[in-house]
Amino acid sequence: MNDHQLLRYSRHILLPQIDVRGQERLTQSSILIIGAGGLGSPAALYLAASGIGKIIICDHDVVDLTNLQRQIIHTNDAIGLAKTQSAKKTLNQINPEIEVLTRHERVTENTLLDLLPSVDAVVDASDNFTTRHTINRACILHKKPLISGAVVRFEGQVSVFDLRYSHNPCYHCLFPLEGEGEDDNLHCATMGVFAPxxxxxxxxxxAETIKVLLGIGETLNGRLLLLDGLGMKWRTINLKKDPACTVCGSTAPRKIN
Structure with a gap:
């Protein structure tokens, strides 16, 4: 690392769990963020500021006035622009030393097959059940850690599915497609969302992405963290791999269907 980087990341380097070696690992890491909206915005901002060397952002949408209430990576001047374009501009202003790549498209199986081999972790900041399952299957196939989040109304949830190891649960173990699962219609546009x-x-x-990349602390792998924002109460549910899971179980097909 050069003197400028040592200064920029000095507060990370002061942490013994990170130090220079850990910060260098971050600068050499590559992540994929799917969704540049309410979740993708703060995630991308902090990952860029933390010095993740390459950030790939995939989103098909354009910035709308209604987004600005919570999607803090975008500004009023970005209305009408592709969210990927707006996000790239903001991230480059925050940290010009990192590489920001964009894919202005709806994420598909082919998109993931193209991008996942070159990344170290995937941040799922998408807003629908179907996309989350597609991402989960791709991460299982490529053995990539998946950092998943969701918000609606005053409720939030976040978990880590470390799919580098076959004994860990996957997203489908938690929300099976063939079960009740979530409702794809639970969008911010119809249900609302508390901005903070x-x-x-x-x-x-x-935070979980950085911990996964560095192998420090205890991640949310095997745990679902739930937040009631109205009462400001956190709750944790322990997760276990479902041996009968049709996606990650021993009899599941090893391809994206």
């Missing part, structure tokens, strides 16, 4: 809640969950995703 997106920041809390998105920042938690950023």
């Amino acid at each position: 809640l997106a920041g809390i969950i998105g920042c938690t995703q950023a």
